[in-house]
Amino acid sequence: MQKDSGPLVPLHYLGFGYAALVATGGIIGYAGLFFGSLAGLGAYQLSQDPRNVWVFLATSGTLAGIMGMRFYNSGKFMPAGLIVGASLLIIAKLGISVLSSPHP
Template identity: 85%
Template sequence: MQKDSGPLMPLHYFGFGYAALVATGGIIGYAKAGSVPSLAAGLFFGGLAGLGAYQLSQDPRNVWVFLATSGTLAGIMGMRFYNSGKFMPAGLIAGASLLMVAKVGISLLSSPHP
Protein backbone atom coordinates (compact mmCIF):
# COMPACT_ATOMS: atom_id res chain seq x y z
CA MET A 1 0.00 0.00 0.00
CA GLN A 2 1.34 3.40 -0.97
CA LYS A 3 1.85 5.93 1.79
CA ASP A 4 0.20 9.33 1.27
CA SER A 5 2.85 12.03 1.36
CA GLY A 6 0.33 14.86 1.52
CA PRO A 7 -0.42 17.48 -1.07
CA LEU A 8 2.35 18.27 -3.51
CA MET A 9 3.50 21.86 -3.73
CA PRO A 10 3.62 23.34 -7.22
CA LEU A 11 6.99 24.19 -8.67
CA HIS A 12 8.06 27.77 -8.24
CA TYR A 13 8.19 28.49 -11.98
CA PHE A 14 9.05 32.17 -11.60
CA GLY A 15 11.91 31.26 -9.30
CA PHE A 16 13.34 28.67 -11.67
CA GLY A 17 12.96 31.08 -14.59
CA TYR A 18 14.79 33.75 -12.61
CA ALA A 19 17.58 31.28 -11.77
CA ALA A 20 17.90 30.38 -15.45
CA LEU A 21 18.02 34.07 -16.40
CA VAL A 22 20.84 34.75 -13.93
CA ALA A 23 22.87 31.71 -14.98
CA THR A 24 22.33 32.46 -18.67
CA GLY A 25 23.50 36.03 -18.12
CA GLY A 26 26.77 34.76 -16.70
CA ILE A 27 27.25 32.38 -19.61
CA ILE A 28 26.54 35.13 -22.15
CA GLY A 29 28.94 37.48 -20.36
CA TYR A 30 31.64 34.86 -20.69
CA ALA A 31 30.82 34.06 -24.32
CA LYS A 32 30.75 37.69 -25.45
CA ALA A 33 33.55 39.22 -23.40
CA GLY A 34 35.49 36.26 -22.06
CA SER A 35 34.62 37.38 -18.53
CA VAL A 36 35.36 34.54 -16.13
CA PRO A 37 34.03 36.55 -13.13
CA SER A 38 30.69 36.96 -14.95
CA LEU A 39 30.55 33.24 -15.60
CA ALA A 40 31.42 32.36 -12.01
CA ALA A 41 29.00 34.88 -10.49
CA GLY A 42 26.20 33.95 -12.90
CA LEU A 43 26.51 30.25 -12.21
CA PHE A 44 26.93 30.77 -8.46
CA PHE A 45 23.95 33.09 -8.04
CA GLY A 46 21.89 31.15 -10.58
CA GLY A 47 22.56 27.97 -8.62
CA LEU A 48 21.61 29.64 -5.35
CA ALA A 49 18.43 31.01 -6.89
CA GLY A 50 17.62 27.54 -8.24
CA LEU A 51 18.16 26.05 -4.79
CA GLY A 52 15.93 28.73 -3.28
CA ALA A 53 13.23 28.08 -5.88
CA TYR A 54 13.39 24.36 -5.12
CA GLN A 55 13.07 25.08 -1.40
CA LEU A 56 10.07 27.32 -2.10
CA SER A 57 8.51 24.48 -4.09
CA GLN A 58 8.89 22.18 -1.09
CA ASP A 59 7.80 24.65 1.60
CA PRO A 60 6.45 28.11 0.70
CA ARG A 61 7.62 29.47 4.07
CA ASN A 62 11.26 28.55 3.37
CA VAL A 63 12.10 31.78 1.55
CA TRP A 64 15.44 32.75 3.03
CA VAL A 65 17.92 31.42 0.45
CA PHE A 66 15.87 32.78 -2.44
CA LEU A 67 15.23 36.09 -0.72
CA ALA A 68 18.90 36.56 0.21
CA THR A 69 20.05 35.68 -3.31
CA SER A 70 17.61 37.95 -5.12
CA GLY A 71 18.12 40.74 -2.58
CA THR A 72 21.89 40.57 -2.95
CA LEU A 73 21.65 40.62 -6.73
CA ALA A 74 19.18 43.51 -6.62
CA GLY A 75 21.65 45.52 -4.57
CA ILE A 76 24.79 44.66 -6.53
CA MET A 77 23.28 44.95 -9.99
CA GLY A 78 21.24 47.98 -8.97
CA MET A 79 24.45 49.80 -8.07
CA ARG A 80 26.06 48.72 -11.34
CA PHE A 81 23.02 49.98 -13.26
CA TYR A 82 23.03 53.26 -11.33
CA ASN A 83 26.73 53.82 -12.02
CA SER A 84 26.75 52.74 -15.68
CA GLY A 85 23.25 53.65 -16.84
CA LYS A 86 23.29 50.57 -19.10
CA PHE A 87 20.18 48.43 -19.03
CA MET A 88 21.97 45.29 -20.20
CA PRO A 89 22.82 43.31 -18.17
CA ALA A 90 22.78 45.20 -14.87
CA GLY A 91 19.38 46.87 -15.26
CA LEU A 92 17.68 43.68 -16.40
CA ILE A 93 19.00 41.59 -13.52
CA ALA A 94 18.36 44.38 -10.99
CA GLY A 95 14.77 44.72 -12.19
CA ALA A 96 14.14 40.98 -12.20
CA SER A 97 15.70 40.69 -8.75
CA LEU A 98 13.51 43.47 -7.38
CA LEU A 99 10.44 41.75 -8.80
CA MET A 100 11.47 38.48 -7.15
CA VAL A 101 12.07 40.20 -3.80
CA ALA A 102 8.65 41.84 -4.06
CA LYS A 103 6.90 38.60 -5.07
CA VAL A 104 8.44 36.56 -2.27
CA GLY A 105 8.02 39.37 0.26
CA ILE A 106 4.34 39.82 -0.55
CA SER A 107 3.68 36.09 -0.41
CA LEU A 108 5.54 35.89 2.91
CA LEU A 109 3.54 38.74 4.41
CA SER A 110 0.19 37.51 3.11
CA SER A 111 0.60 33.87 4.16
CA PRO A 112 -0.98 32.79 7.43
CA HIS A 113 1.50 32.24 10.22
CA PRO A 114 1.41 28.93 12.13
Protein backbone atom coordinates (compact mmCIF):
# COMPACT_ATOMS: atom_id res chain seq x y z
CA MET A 1 0.00 0.00 0.00
CA GLN A 2 1.37 3.39 -0.99
CA LYS A 3 1.50 6.25 1.44
CA ASP A 4 -0.49 9.32 0.37
CA SER A 5 2.13 11.93 -0.50
CA GLY A 6 -0.31 14.84 -0.31
CA PRO A 7 -1.51 17.08 -3.09
CA LEU A 8 -0.43 16.53 -6.67
CA VAL A 9 1.31 19.94 -6.81
CA PRO A 10 2.70 21.27 -3.52
CA LEU A 11 1.22 24.61 -2.53
CA HIS A 12 4.55 26.42 -2.53
CA TYR A 13 5.07 25.52 -6.21
CA LEU A 14 1.74 27.19 -7.00
CA GLY A 15 2.95 30.09 -4.91
CA PHE A 16 6.10 30.51 -6.96
CA GLY A 17 4.02 30.43 -10.15
CA TYR A 18 1.67 33.04 -8.72
CA ALA A 19 4.66 35.21 -7.74
CA ALA A 20 6.03 34.96 -11.29
CA LEU A 21 2.65 35.95 -12.73
CA VAL A 22 2.44 39.01 -10.50
CA ALA A 23 6.08 39.99 -11.07
CA THR A 24 5.63 39.68 -14.83
CA GLY A 25 2.96 42.35 -14.56
CA GLY A 26 5.55 44.35 -12.67
CA ILE A 27 7.60 44.80 -15.81
CA ILE A 28 4.86 47.24 -16.85
CA GLY A 29 4.13 48.61 -13.37
CA TYR A 30 6.68 48.69 -10.57
CA ALA A 31 4.06 47.83 -7.93
CA GLY A 32 3.82 44.39 -9.56
CA LEU A 33 7.49 43.80 -8.88
CA PHE A 34 6.96 44.71 -5.23
CA PHE A 35 3.94 42.44 -4.85
CA GLY A 36 5.62 39.71 -6.90
CA SER A 37 8.60 39.84 -4.55
CA LEU A 38 6.32 39.63 -1.52
CA ALA A 39 4.46 36.69 -3.06
CA GLY A 40 7.80 35.01 -3.76
CA LEU A 41 8.86 35.54 -0.15
CA GLY A 42 5.54 34.11 1.02
CA ALA A 43 5.94 31.06 -1.24
CA TYR A 44 9.49 30.55 0.05
CA GLN A 45 8.30 30.75 3.67
CA LEU A 46 5.55 28.28 2.81
CA SER A 47 8.10 25.87 1.35
CA GLN A 48 10.05 25.99 4.62
CA ASP A 49 7.03 25.67 6.92
CA PRO A 50 3.57 24.83 5.48
CA ARG A 51 1.91 26.63 8.40
CA ASN A 52 3.66 29.95 7.69
CA VAL A 53 1.03 31.38 5.34
CA TRP A 54 0.67 34.94 6.63
CA VAL A 55 2.89 36.93 4.24
CA PHE A 56 1.49 35.01 1.29
CA LEU A 57 -2.08 35.39 2.49
CA ALA A 58 -1.71 39.13 3.13
CA THR A 59 -0.14 39.67 -0.30
CA SER A 60 -2.83 37.67 -2.10
CA GLY A 61 -5.62 39.35 -0.16
CA THR A 62 -4.27 42.83 -0.81
CA LEU A 63 -3.88 42.12 -4.51
CA ALA A 64 -7.36 40.61 -4.70
CA GLY A 65 -8.78 43.80 -3.15
CA ILE A 66 -6.80 46.31 -5.22
CA MET A 67 -7.18 44.51 -8.52
CA GLY A 68 -10.79 43.65 -7.73
CA MET A 69 -11.57 47.37 -7.55
CA ARG A 70 -9.74 47.95 -10.84
CA PHE A 71 -11.60 45.08 -12.48
CA TYR A 72 -14.93 46.35 -11.15
CA ASN A 73 -14.27 49.87 -12.45
CA SER A 74 -12.83 48.90 -15.85
CA GLY A 75 -14.55 45.60 -16.59
CA LYS A 76 -11.38 44.49 -18.37
CA PHE A 77 -10.13 40.98 -17.70
CA MET A 78 -6.49 41.79 -18.49
CA PRO A 79 -4.65 42.27 -16.25
CA ALA A 80 -6.94 43.03 -13.30
CA GLY A 81 -9.39 40.16 -13.74
CA LEU A 82 -6.60 37.64 -14.21
CA ILE A 83 -4.85 38.72 -11.00
CA VAL A 84 -8.14 38.73 -9.07
CA GLY A 85 -8.89 35.20 -10.21
CA ALA A 86 -5.39 33.94 -9.42
CA SER A 87 -5.41 35.70 -6.03
CA LEU A 88 -8.77 34.21 -5.06
CA LEU A 89 -7.61 30.73 -6.08
CA ILE A 90 -4.45 31.11 -3.97
CA ILE A 91 -6.49 32.38 -1.00
CA ALA A 92 -8.87 29.41 -1.31
CA LYS A 93 -5.97 26.96 -1.61
CA LEU A 94 -4.25 28.49 1.44
CA GLY A 95 -7.48 28.28 3.41
CA ILE A 96 -8.03 24.66 2.50
CA SER A 97 -4.41 23.86 3.35
CA VAL A 98 -4.60 25.54 6.75
CA LEU A 99 -7.95 23.96 7.65
CA SER A 100 -6.92 20.47 6.59
CA SER A 101 -3.48 20.43 8.20
CA PRO A 102 -3.09 18.73 11.56
CA HIS A 103 -2.74 21.17 14.44
CA PRO A 104 0.14 20.64 16.89
